Amino acid sequence: MIATDLLGIEGLDRSDLELILETAEHMQELGTRAVKKVPTLRGRTIVNLFFEASTRTRTSFEIAGKRLSADVINFSTSSSSLSKHESILDTARTLDAMQPDAVVVRHKVAGVPQQIAGVLDAPVINAGDGAHEHPTQALLDLLTVKQEKGRVDGLTVTIVGDIGHSRVARSNIQAFLRMGAEVRVAGPPTMLPPAVESLGVKAFTSMREALDGADVVMALRIQLERLEGALFPSIREYSETFGLSRSTLRYAKDDAIVMHPGPVNRGVELSHDLADHRPSVILDQVRNGVALRMAVLYLLAGRERAAEVSG
Amino acid sequence: MANDLPQSSPPGARAPGQETPQNGSNVVLDDTGIRRALTRIAHEIVERNEDLSRLYLVAVPNGGVPLARQLAENLSAIADEEVTVGILDTTLYRDDLIVRGERPRLRRTEMPSVVDERVVVLVDDVASTGRTIRAAMDALMDFGRPTSVQVVALVDRGHRELPIKIDYVGKNIPTRTEDLVRLQGESGDLEGPLRVVVLPGGQEESA
Known part of the structure; x- marks a missing residue:
């Protein structure tokens, strides 16, 4: 270094x-x-x-x-x-x-x-x-993906959540791009910065499209206190549209892993069963x-x- | 020999071009010589250790690894006993991390069985100051309590700075402290036929 x-x-x-x-x-x-x-x-x-x-x-x-x-x-x-x-x-x-x-x-x-x-x-x-x-978070995420998949180069990584206000997203976008992955971001339009695609990512407002063929799905923590009523109408609506569950995950690859920087809002960005069990690798991240x-x-x-x- | 580089040398390996200075690098032990030395050392280990089932060869990377593997083969040929081989990186136990700018790269550690109640034989390619062996012993003790620890070095250069004794020496090679002594393969890695070379130092850098 x-x-x-x-x-x-x-x-x-x-x-x-x-x-x-x-x-x-x-x-x-x-x-x-x-x-x-x-x-x-x-x-x-x-x-x-x-x-x-x-x-x-x-x-x-x-x-x-x-x-x-x-x-x-x-x-x-x-x-x-x-x-x-x-x-x-x-x-x-x-x-x-x-x-x-x-x-x-x-x-x-x-x-x-x-x-x-x-x-x-x-x-x-x-x-x-x-x-x-938040560079050490992005680095530990790279480490976790490399450990799970054997490589980072050539993988498709989808980051879901409040991309605009997230330092985790910002660091991870750069880290995964630099290591040769394809990076997608997804969330309500209010959470996607206007020029987000200039970072080299593809932006989606549909989970089905964003997750299609993804190897890694990373859910960001929703800052409940900050966002209620501001960037999306309700927690419930966010969760129904952008929350990850076993049913939304079926759009991704069969062996896709689920990541989260923690702490998880259970039932908001991740369903309860996903938060605790494979394919989520949250405790490996820790x-x-x-x-x-x-x-x-x-x-x-x-x-x-x-x-x-x-x- | 992670710890045995002269203090003036930069961290990490030298560029390949630097390894053949004008007066030529000097091969002091070729592949045949290395094999002979390891055959003799295997016999000495058998002679000195009655119960080979408790033997545990622990290589100091990178140079110690191919040597320990060869020794294990020799031992099983002589005594019909499978000998465990481990790899123990000493970098995190070095005593010179403070004085260096850039930190040395770590190397792998693989210790397949416990060291408690075992006779551990540390295997290094080049012994000199004794600081690597000191670091290896400290690392080893964090893994458990071996019955005893013995040391193999393919080459002993002398220049000891610590009270460390090498139990099994392949060849004693007198050198100047500024020289570099390297175990090499033919293409820079440690695969295939090996040799030990002395690279005269002290010209391109000063202490």
Whole structure:
């Protein structure tokens, strides 16, 4: 990897993605051992700087760091001066003075991780910024698909949901395209950004067409609190039209897998039986998330910005 | 020999063109020599270990893998005993990750059976500082508690920096610390006939 930070899929080329996936595949083997911990990042400090609530992603980064023997510190809005109106960059500078070896950032505003990377010596890893990017989610999704299908190149991947407001969709579209997959997006017209096809995807408002021949179907989480009454008339209508169930899934390939970044709104974007059983691979995604984040921390934590300049 | 590169060398492999400098790379052990050494070592292992059923050959990738496979074949020919072969990557246990810029690529680990109560024989291609063997032993202990650990190295260069003893040596080859010693196949991979070459170093890079 040439870059020091992981701010998005946007800055990565295919060989970067392949290196991260290959490293993560080796990390998966560690998860099968009795002792799952290796001394690689002993004495290193990783800071989880979460300005937006997250249990799953934060925990995944925390376990990943600990399995590499790093000390992991969690900074979140409720437990720090972030609630005392200290500016984001001041907080970042204060943290930097404590000399962390990597900082994992989540913020509800797009671009904040990049801003923080600008003032920090430590590598910054974006754990989700607004509707911009969530690179480790896209990478763990690639890893899961590669594990299930043996490849990514040439597959058809359909992403269903609020494409316009989803950082998961944004990162996944780029990641799967770069790895050679065909990417389709589907949802009510209000959820599809006007120029979405300029990203290189095909857009559909019919599930039957969107799923036809798909190898992978990815349902996005509907933000119930944000969307009721705004982008679609009712949850029930969304669920009937765009919810995935065994009956809608029959349009896809017989061996299609179902993915979801979690947490699932059961009965909304996924039917109850699909959420829990094959062909859904949701818990594999979670498991792969730890290995993938270990790979990212291994490749980035403790690397100095100066080293990047000299190559 | 993951850990045994001189400190001045860049991470990862050199470009193929660099492997044949003007004064020529020097083959110090050819395929026949390697086979003979592995036959002798197999006999030494049989001589030193009464109960071969507890033997577990653990290769340090990449160079150790074809050597451990050959040793296992030799052992089953001599003693009519199937010997387990495992592969153990030492990269995550290295002691030099801090000083390097780019992180080395990980290699595969495949440990098909438990190491508890086993006599583990680590197999590496080139031993030098002893740091790879140290890392391999640490990794091994995370898998369990072997009865004992012995070490095979096809080539021993000397330059030990840690109190590590190689139990079975194919050939002692005195080198300068800046030289590179490599186990190679004919086409860059580790397939087919193997050879050990010394690539004189210290010219194109300084410490």
